[in-house]
Amino acid sequence: MNYRHSFHAGNSADVVKHSLLIALIRALQLKDSALTLIDTHAGCGLYDLEGEEAGRTGEATQGVLRAFADRNPLLDDYRAAVQAVNVEADALDMPRLYPGSPRIMAELLRPQDVLILNEKHPEDAYALRGAMRGTPAAVHERDAYELWLAMLPTRTPRGVVVVDPPYEQTDERSRITATLAAAHRKWSHGVTVIWYPLKERSTHALWKDKLRQLGIPKLLTVEHWLYDADQPGIYNGAGLFIVNPPYAFTQGLPPLLEALRAALAPEGHRGEITAAWLSE
Template sequence: MNYRHSFHAGNSADVVKHSLLISLVQTLQHKQGGLTLIDTHAGRGLYDLDGDEAKRTGEATRGVLQAFADPNPLLDDYRAAVQAVNRGGEPHLYPGSPQFLAQLLRPQDFLILNEKHPEDAYALRGVMRGSSAAVHERDAYELWLAMLPPRTARGVVVVDPPYEQPDERARITATLAAAHRKWAHGVTVIWFPLKDGATHWRWKEQLRKLGIPKLLRVEHWLYDSEQPGIYNGAGLFIVNPPYAFTQTLPPLLEALRATLAPEGHKGEIISDWLGD
């Protein structure tokens, strides 16, 4: 599956991913110690919702625009982060994960961004100019391991690939196993699309076999039954999520499900431990 950010910016997957990422980092920031935030597939950093690529799919109308139309206060932090890169009411620009993370930085925190595609890396540097972020242009999986353990005791690695390569899941699995050996207490967030249920089930079994004690899965299924051959939703694997984050997760997930459910469907968001 080819999932380039520019075509899907602000869709339902982004709303879920970025809402949970904000909540996760804010929870970790309850402690004063610094965090190192690492984004291995950072993309361009900012996307034009009125551009040709975003307009071709129109997915933002069923994602960020629905979130802006929903008054649920549990989505206030997400909406505020999107509004920060816009002027006026309805958003026309969508921030990528680098900008969501940059908005959350405290003076004691560090942000490391990586984007392998030269054109996207160039755009990312322009978007992040003036921030304290370090921008790299390297293989994502090589950088993931090279940056561990980070300079601070705690941190988060965000792995958000476009799934262009057939071995993407295998590379994630192998790199996660090596990363966990180097940094067993670190928090890792892995985003994934849901298109083929059988493929996803096989990958979950491979991840389960890694034996990582605290591996949370969150799956957002848009439709009431799997729709063969089309995009069905997306989710996150989260390694070592803090307890306070998992305790506040259910109401946020329910708010997201209700906000993003397509017409005629209730949708479903599943959250449980992969080892259960």
């Protein structure tokens, strides 16, 4: 699977991922101590929904545009984050620009927080530096898994690592599993968010079993299945693995997940979005 950000900006997976990322960071910021936010696969940082790549797939129509058309107040924080990069548009207008995770995290920074971004693809790294101009973000151009481990433990008391790869390589899941195991040994109290696409439930169950075997005590899995049954050979949804989510985040999760399911369900399908502890 090739999941370069620019082709899929603003799709249903982005809506879920960014809604949950905002809620997670806000929950962590209920405490005053500084956070380090790290994005290992940062992409370009900002995307033109009317550009050639996003326009080729048109996936934003089933993602961010649905979220803007749905007026559920539980999605207000997400809509505000998208609206922040569309400053010339009215608050109810459909956005032309879409912020990637780096821009969303930059909007959430407090003075004491730190933002570290990494993007190995040279063209995307160049675009990322442009998108983050005027923010305090540090931008690296390194192997994502090397950087992940090199930055741990964070210099601030707490931190979040966001891992959002394109899944171009056949060994992507095994590299994530091995690096997560090493990262947890170095930084057992840290928060880690791993995004993944969903194609087949049986294949995904195998990966969950391998992650379960790592023995991480607090590992939450959020799965968003778009269709009521697997659609063979196509993208069926996406999810997040979240290590050490704070209590304030998990307590507020059920109504937010229901709001996302309702806003993003394809016509003729109810869809399903669930959260469950992976720990044995």
